[in-house]
Amino acid sequence: MMDNKPANNFLHAIIADDLAAGRVTEVVTRFPPEPNGYLHVGHAKSICLNFGLAEAFNGRCNLRFDDTNPAKESPEFVASIQEDVRWLGFEWHDEVRYASSYFQQLYDWAQHLVREGNAYVCDLNADQAREYRGTLTEPGVNSPYRDRSVEENLDLLERMKAGEFEDGSRVLRAKIDMASPNMNMRDPILYRIRKIEHHQTGNDWCIYPTYDFAHGQEDAIEGITHSICTLEFEDHRPLYNWLLDHLPVPSRPRQYEFGRLNLNYTVTSKRKLKQLVDEGVVDGWDDPRMPTISGLRRRGYTARSLRKFCDMIGVTRSDGVVDVAMMEHAIRDDLNENAPRAMCVLRPLKVVLSNYPEDKTEYLSAPCHPSREELGVRELAFTRELYIDAEDFREEANKKFKRLVLGKRVRLRNAYVIEAESVLKDEAGEIVEVQAKVIPNTVGNDPEDGIKAKGVIQWVSATEGRRATVRLYDRLFSHEAPDKGDNDFMALVNPNSLELIEGAWIEAGLVNAQPEQSFQFEREGYFVADRHEHRPEAPVFNMTIGLRDSWNNGQK
Missing domain, CATH: 2.40.240.10 (Ribosomal Protein L25; Chain P)
Structure with missing residues (x-):
């Protein structure tokens, strides 16, 4: 175990206490992304947290794809996520894991819940189910299908699996409490019909478990000791524990929540990032203006600087908004120390x-x-x-x-x-x-x-220097909180977030820069040779950040 104890990471103290008390003998964590988009800077915090805690206590961390929704997932996202984790400097334990690898076990456990009278097949459509569910101030109403016999439910579940029913016509629900003040406990859906080919299992399945049903059981199968997630899952923890209580799982993980990373002038919703890509506002998921890990990497952010930034902001039990200038300070500080100078x-x-x-x-x-x-x-x-x-x-x-x-x-x-x-x-x-x-x-x-x-x-020699393409970047959004409340984030895109300069002149030696090699262009800022496009015969440099550190000077 490492002796240094982070002063701003409450989970470190919890794990240390669990080990000291003998509640666990080996720390096992996991990073469980859904492969439905590229990872963003918020995921970088989760990666550093889960892998970092495992490292700190000589434990292990699994990389597991929670691939329970094939409609939004793809092998492209699977590959990009693995690359991002490795680029940040981490390596997962053993092979990559997938929720889809456990589909048969999860289905067997769904049958177990039905046999024990703890789950049933429901025929309500989405609108009806929403009406029956109630509100935050009014209890829900039991589904008319709640009291089906065990035999009928088992038969219907098997026929769902066999593909007899159309998408959305039936679901499997847990039988808990429709009057619970926690909406997540009002007979939540465990399985739904989706006749979509899966990127890992092909057409083997046409019903897929929900995240809430799959996640805790995956943790149990893998022997996860500390299941760490962001605060929005706090209200899901009673369901997480209820399922573990009602299933013959091989281990008993515990869920802990921490405050997610929110940055001003930044959007991190995968849905909104996808919209930026799909509508051509940016040039792909790794556009240097994007807050994705691959976008930050292409802009010239180093893995070292992102890890330092995650250490700086700490791990707490409260959500807050971090000034993006703090992240800019981390990369500026790194490059000031490590980037060669050039003109x-x-x-x-x-x-x-x-x-x-x-x-x-x-x-x-x-x-x-x-x-x-x-x-x-x-x-x-x-x-x-x-x-x-x-x-x-x-x-x-x-x-x-x-x-x-x-x-x-x-x-x-x-x-x-x-x-x-x-x-x-x-x-x-x-x-x-x-x-x-x-x-x-x-x-x-x-x-x-x-x-x-x-x-x-x-200065640069007009006869010995070389022409280059240089991209100058500003923040993608001009508003401090582009996706807050009723804000239309697409209307708040900064029209001046990119300036393309095709006639810049550089020192001759810069044409031999390696892709992703960073420099301080003196009096201009920090720049990086584009990881995809830079070539000696056609140099391309992206601006990482300016020289002025307004956050460090207390001006933000």
Whole structure:
């Protein structure tokens, strides 16, 4: 067992107490996603929690797909979920597990409930069942089919399984208490007819267990000791325990609930994320603007930063909203420490150095990181023609403008001091070129005449640099709570969440960046080589996050 005890994880204390008291001898947890979409940042918290607790107590964690609804599931989602778990740095115990692997056992237990008089086949349609169920203030009414004999129920259940009845015509329900104040205990559905091919079992079954019926029994089969889920399942715990009490299960898991991760400026409903994909608002589940794990990965978030973020927010018994700037701080902090530096000019403006030889290429040395010598140095090609960012030049400016101004000096990062002399403009009056001169012998030194440069700007050689596609990202939603209450989240999509720059210029060495390799583009932000599209002949970089850490500065 690990000695370090998280100060903000109440489940850690519960498990430690269970082990000390001998209630459990080995910790067994599970991560049980439904394969009906890509995982999002909220799932990252659950992954870190379940796998992290197993690691902390030298236990084991299963990966189990709760694939009880074939209408919304697919092998694509199964594969993406496994990839996300591994990318975050975790490995599940033994083979991947599926609820569908237990279908026969679950069916046998459904028959057991019928034989014991604890379940029945009901013919009410959905509208009738809703009416009979009652409300939060009024008790429900017993189904007219509630008192069918055991023999009739067994026969109908078997015929449901055999495919004799149409979808929605019959269900199997638990016989509990239609007057219970807990709506989940009012004869909940255990099986429903769905004549849909299943991605694991094919057409072997045409009835499928509900999540509520399957989940606890799957936990029992696998010997789960601590079944950890989010707070919305708290009201389902009495049913979870009732089913364990009424079935001959091989073990007795216990369910615990924690507060889910809610981020402002973010939507995490799988249904709504799917709508964004289906309606083309984003370019797939892994679009870098999406809060999916694969989207965050493609944007340049590291597994290390997401795990740190999950540690920062902790595990509590209450739901709350976390400022997305806190997650941004985690990746900014990580990349500031680990990302090599490089230069990129997003909006190029040509600078011609009139006193620098046309045929000369000088190679200057620059550190890859200001404080990590082990990352080495890189070579920068310095030539007569350069690109600087258009925003770094003004014909006239006040003293607060610390960049290049006509008649003034500025230092090119890791290179010479230059002085702007004149400009060339096009017919529309737009500046298309700056004429400047190099101040000799100023690489790493101040000018000998004592006239210092006003600031430092980035640059790229116009002849030795390379063109690149750069995607600048902002938050996908412009509203702090896009899916709260009556808000139409689709109407709150930020129309400026993506800016595509196809004419950026980068240091020549960046074309050899590996996919998913991150850099700090100096004075611009943190960027990552696109994991799917970046190639040496066509470099593509995605913006991860800007340099300014407003959360850490207390401005959010």
